[in-house]
Amino acid sequence: MKAATPFALLSRTVCAAAAAFVLATPALAADNVKIGLLSTLSGPGAGLGIDIRDGFQLAVKLNGGKLGGLPAEVIVADDQASPDVGRQTADRLVKRDQVDFMTGIVFSNVMLAVGAPTFAAKTFYISANAGPSQLAGEQCNPYFFSASYQNDNQHEAVGKTVADKGFKRVALIAPNYPAGKDALAGFKRYYKGGEIVSESYTPLNLLDYGAELSKLRAAKPDAVYIFLPGGLGINFIKQFVGAGLSKDMTLFGPGFSGDEDVIKAVGNPMLGMFNSSQWAHDLDNAANKKFVAAFEKEYGRLPTL
Template identity: 70%
Template sequence: MPTRLTALAAALMLAGSVHAADPIKVGFVSTLSGPGAGLGVDIRDGFNLAMKQLNGKLGGLPAEVLIADDQQSPDIAKQATDKFLKKDKVDFMTGVVFSNIMLAVGPAVFQNQTFYISANAGPSQYAGEQCNPFFFNVAWQNDNLHEAVGKYVQDKGFKNVVIVTPNYPGGKDAVSGFKRYYKGQVADEIYTKLGQLDYAAELAQIRATKPDALFFFLPGGMGINFVKQFVAAGLSRDTQLFAPGFSADEDVIKAVGAPMMGMFNSSHWAQDMDNAENKRFVAEFEKEYKRLPSLYASQGYDAALMMDAAVRDVKGKVSDKKALQKALEAKRFKSVRGDFKFNHNHYPVQNYYLRVIAKDAQGRVTNKTMGSIFTNHADAYASQCKMK
């Protein structure tokens, strides 16, 4: 301990004079174990890939990424976050997957005046009334992908839909997003326990209602089990499956395989997108981790690029919070999803695409982009946000 204390004291003395000696510290708290682990691992790997390409630096300054697992528990996430904020005094926080955890750690981060760059969770609260200068979401607002599916299901003329989501804020956002654009009949809304793995009872209920389409939002292991059991129960014969990109990306495809072919889903990004940044990202991700990246990985990657650009913009003076906020808002990095900009509530305004699961040229089952559903789409809560 004494060496650590002296090191810290030395660092403090230096802090005022020589900025370049300070590493930029990033606190990364994410779900790295349990049923949601696939999501957090992909965000982490995407983030780390970007850090590797940047030679371990952010904005040209040496950087340190501290990683902790929240085990999908708000409690543990909060403890880890407190430690990063108060003990390690990080300059940025990122990594949280689930909105309920985001809402639990948010207040402490904002109170500490640390910037949170969310690479996934985009709760409606932080997009609307509780929007905060210290919160940025580099992915989407929770509702967005669901809105896109709702629009598509509506346009295709489905009339009788069942919705399945977990009983947590992200799940409720999913339902409201879907219903914002789907105006037909909703035969049933089924809320499951977060982390539930056996869907026998729900599937029986769905069979009894006989819907023509089923919209489900079950991230991570939940979605994998749901799709497997849905197919095993023979329900795929009469009911068309729809999901946001979260429930139909590489993590799910890898586990379920061919039975998922033909499933439609929505995303702001796809691995076959045709731009130089994306091609490099997908190729290097595959080389590094021996698997295709998911949208989560692309979001983690973008989060690192966003920090890098902003730190460069303020020339390493991350203590100037106002300047750093301006730099983050300016968005000077090239995203793998193509161009987008930040709304005044710090959420993206961007395009959303329809994807279908099919075999690619090499015979792998993966997502294929079919066309866009929304262009320059903002979230529905921005008008309630009075950003300071």
């Protein structure tokens, strides 16, 4: 079976949903499909949202400007990583712009806020990133589909890896929001045979990790697991290595804390860190090579996960 890139999966999911939408509503005689792409395009987490936007728009371009056989109109908006801004913007997209589908959310707290007006309008949401546990459980909704992952998946993989490598004392750090809590829950679910010596939840906009580094120095773990995406991870890794903690503690993280943007920004301090991901730009298959080449040609940079 050939592997597919996340953006290819998202494109195909939207195409299939668009086709189903047209078939299910013949009376509307739809002549185009309208997508509301609401993502984080400013602030510390913007790198993730920009890649979602650029990857989606590239997929539409490579598909001849169509989804489900219909001309596609993509309306792009910035949620500013704010649940309130996200909810208000989603409300506008589904009511005023009357989009057929929504996508693009990075952060799970924003996703949970955006879900309310989106689902109330019976508009399909197809996730390119956020997969909060609530929407896989008690808040499961027939209008929500994910082309990415469940929030805890990558973290479960790292938890097992840390256990398999024999680390006995582990410290955990994540932002205090739904995906952060899902992340550490996933890690702990598969980390067996050792002790969690500290578990810290930090503000989502924190960039100075001095207090957390002091806690690590006092707790003396042999491994540290972080879920700090985008700019959060860039700052933490630099400060962690700069404080000399990498000499005695091995750093682990999910792909979000060790992707191409983070590696480029951090540089040599990334050496010695381990992470997990469902995708990498150098996966050796034809679909991935085509996607990466097209992305680099279009935007002049490597795509991230």
